[in-house]
Amino acid sequence: MAIASAYSPDMRAGGASIIRWGLLTGLYFAGTVVASLYLRTPQDITLFWPCAGIGYALVLRYGTRAAAVIPVGILLMHLLLVPVPPLFLPFSVGSNLFGALAAGAYVRRRHPQPLRLVSADGLLLLRGGLLLAIVSTTIGSAGLVVAGIVPFHEIGDAVPLWFLGDLLGVTSTTPGLMLLFAQYDGESAPARPRAGYSRAEHAAWVLALGISLSLLFLTGRAGSPYALGLVSLPLAALMWSAVRFSPLWTTIATFATVVFLSLTTGLGLGSFIRPPSATDASLLMLLLCVISVLPLLLSASDHEKRLASAALYRRATRDPVTGLLNRTAFAERARQRLAASDGPLALLHLDLDQFKLVNTSGGHAAGDELLRNIAGLVQAEAGANALVARVGGDEFALLADAGQDAATESARRLISGIEALRPAWNGNMLAITTSIGIVPSRPPHDDLDTLLSLAAAACAAAKEHGGGRFRIALPDSDETRLRTAGMRSAMRVRAAIEERRFVPYCQSIVPLHARHDHGRHFEVLLRMVEADGSLLPPAEFIAAAERYQLGPRLDRHVVDLVLDWMEQHPEATDGIGMCCINLGGGTLVDDEFRDALHARLHRGYFPPNRLCFEITETSVARDRARAQRFIGRMRELGCRFALDDFGTGFCSFSYLRDLDVDFLKIDGSFVRDMDASPLAGAVVRSITDIAHVLDKRAIAEHVEDMRQHEALARIGVDYVQGYAIDRPVPIDDYFAPVGPRSTASVAAASLSRP
Structure with missing residues (x-):
């Protein structure tokens, strides 16, 4: 189980804040409506308490002020849906309120940063859910006895039901709500680097889940004592979702599956037998907890593995200082671009003049800062469709869809922009110039090694003439041939x-x-x-x-x-x-x-x-x-x-x-x-x-x-x-x-x- 967003309070003032509070209160009350479906008498304890997960998610996402929603929702439930003795009201409110606050404080203290969609953070969230269930059960059980709803000698049956009802509400509800809150607040969903799935696969998955739930229901309706053995079918569908689809989709599907299974089995729908004892009900709820946890843990683990693979790929293809392509990745993509292009291209090779002086005078940290600024300038000049790379310590390469005239203008702007660049460093201004070699190319394009050699030779010529200028290398010019021959020598x-x-x-x-x-x-x-x-x-x-x-x-x-x-x-x-x-x-x-x-x-x-x-x-x-x-x-x-x-x-x-x-x-x-x-x-x-x-x-x-x-x-x-x-x-x-x-x-x- 895992989440991907922060728990920073962001309750805006004004009308938007009122609307948000109203929506959150309505959400909490909706959770009480779902829970009330499991109650047949005022003495019953619901088998599924989604309000525990809703309150937990509110406190994590929006801070302790959001806990004000909890007493309002509880009072509305008891006023409109489930009447209880007045003496039980403070215990009912306190169990949900203090459970959510205790769990939120526990998670914040151990992980001040926003939770991520990884297994470690998911397990921390689960530990907080266990704490919520313990606090809520302690207060709620005491209220049941004090209010006379449950005799003291029967409290042993009520405690596990209350505990597991809260825990099931947390495991099936909190992760999905955290993801929904993040999207509602305008944050991007957690990135999931993977090959995109097709609509056909999505449709096949929906069909598979529907068939598995239907088989489970029909088998139970037929009176088979082994109907619950088919619970592995929807669980397999949830596992499929965990490794192929988005985390949000998996959490929603898990919630829907848990609601379906808990209603059919817990209430005895479709010829299922309602658990005759507290022990049977506890075992059923424990099974549902496992079903709600496993897909989310698998989704987090798979997401973590893919993030690690993406990080390794980025490290293999990106320069760690500037974030640009490194030489190897640039060469691979440039060869593909040259092979596929049927229009003019231009290769620019930039070599900073006297960059060693920056490293010597200001240290390598100053040099890295200057490189980052120059990389941003080059990337902005090149545009989104160009390939830009750092190919050496102080060298950059740029391959763009441009003719000779456009490449020349870009080189002029780059030279002026880099010369005007003055990033501050420890009270000093860093300054440098650059030399640029330009190689225009028309189809059929030469191979990349030839173009790079020509561009480097032209850049060296510009540097030898004082730097801060560009030279154009034409493959058939005498100067280019002589310089290339010198480089080969x-x-x-x-x-x-x-x-x-x-x-x-x-x-x-x-x-x-x-x-x-x-x-x-x-x-x-x-x-x-x-x-x-x-x-x-x-x-x-x-x-x-x-x-x-x-x-x-x-x-x-x-x-x-x-x-x-x-x-x-x-x-x-x-x-x-x-x-x-x-x-x-x-x-x-x-x-x-x-x-x-x-x-x-x-x-x-x-x-x-x-x-x-x-x-x-x-x-x-x-x-x-x-x-x-x-x-x-x-x-x-x-x-x-x-x-x-x-x-x-x-x-x-x-x-x-x-x-x-x-x-x-x-x-x-x-x-x-x-x-x-x-x-x-x-x-x-x-x-x-x-x-x-x-x-x-x-x-x-x-x-x-x-x-x-x-x-x-x-x-x-x-x-x-x-x-x-x-x-x-x-x-x-x-x-x-x-x-x-x-x-x-x-x-x-x-x-x-x-």
Whole structure:
């Protein structure tokens, strides 16, 4: 037995309140009319007292003030229907009034919140009904004796009849009234997530219940002593209703069935024999109580199970913060929409700009509050027919029935609305902007993965251009193809890292002067092994890795590869003078990478003073302070640094004096153009002079022939690197016994060529 509404007093003043009180009083009096049908003499005790359930429901729903209906209804009953001795009147009123008040107080104290349609709350309601019956029976039985209606020695027969009559009234009447009161007051009926039943099933159920009751009546009329055995038929119909139909329908059907059974059996209708003794009457009433309780408990249990299933489904398909669809549910429904649509669609991908700042400054609770506000704004803009989802930490997706123009207008409104959004949080105003990628689609629509990829690429382009704007991705545009290719390349890099498909290659860096020959110098160059075994040079994947924030992860993987190899081959690394490893711009400002590298070098066996990290002046310019901290931390261990691609950036000379590097690597474009461009030769000469003035060394890369080699030696460059010396080879081959000789012998051989 269970209910689904609150017991808050809501008795409105004025005419509406008077009408309500009148209706409730009439309802209570109607209950006394039903009960009076069971009385043949003033000394009889009714077998069914629905007024107990009515008063209980009134107190639970509308509070103690509603109990005023009870004495009015009782007095009307005794005045018009069932006369009693005046001495019994206060006991009759008190038993019903105080029983309902005691039960209502008991339930409220243990469950201050509105009762729900679940088994636990139903059992609490039943316990309150038992308390009502006990209080009412105690007071009413005393009144029967005091008024002389029942002799004291016969009170033992009256007590169980009074108790069970009240209990039957509670179990069969209170739940249905609570649901009816909720609907009368404008509250929605308890949600019941289930497949809808058909009218045919409803009609079949009504027919089944009618047939079962008819069979029961006809069998009893035929004089069969086993007619009550057919009570299982209407009970089965009530169980059917409990698992298929609404709780309100089940409670009404249960009440009607109990009234029918109690009238036919309790009054001896249709050749049924009226219970000859109080014991027989008590057993009959106990059976009716069971019949009234079981369907309602089953309905509550089934409803509770379905609610739990619905909650699990919601958790599986909805984002817990915003209530929007999650990525999985969005993908499933979007694919269905794309397959079924024969009109234009538009997919919008929203990515909040600098959302991390909100979480960092205000905490994740502030970020969640902002996400909820943005989700509401996006949902309102999208409309009821669009699919809206939170597909990432600060990313949203929207699939709407719209063309390119309508989608563009929606994107403009979303950007303006989100920028104007200022939810308050702990005395501060939260503010943010968003970037949006738009993909218009016409039938036949592309698959969802393609559209999402295009939308994400367009959104990334909008973000790279400063954020707070939108970009439209057209599947056949060159920009879209290039960006999509970059994203796929980044995904391949991620997979190659996880599958350890990167191979370090080595290329010699040789001195042009004997005074610099202190062991073997080389640069580590990276190759990515594709799934088919082919090799990709760095130009094919480094830019994509940097663009999609994979640089630090890739650099850490490379450092680990090289150091692991060195530590596993100590005999090959004794002659190493300098091992150069490139670091990307994102790596240089990544504090986590800096700490991890420091710990790795500190615990490793390869001497850190033989490592030289090559960084670009562009990456240094991105965050000069962090770059200097990184260099300082690594120098504590003895590492050296080279400024790579020197001469191609901006403001190089303005901060070079304060940048603690050991080598300047002259960009290969100047070296290649030395023969044809006097300006290139002058740049190479200037960089070399600057390096020497600052007590640093100059390295010329991309040296491809002996003319360049000799020209660089005359200028005074300290080291050279390029195909004129050797080509990059795998690290295993580079350190093989038949591999390259020492840097001094390589340099000598190079200078001796004709």
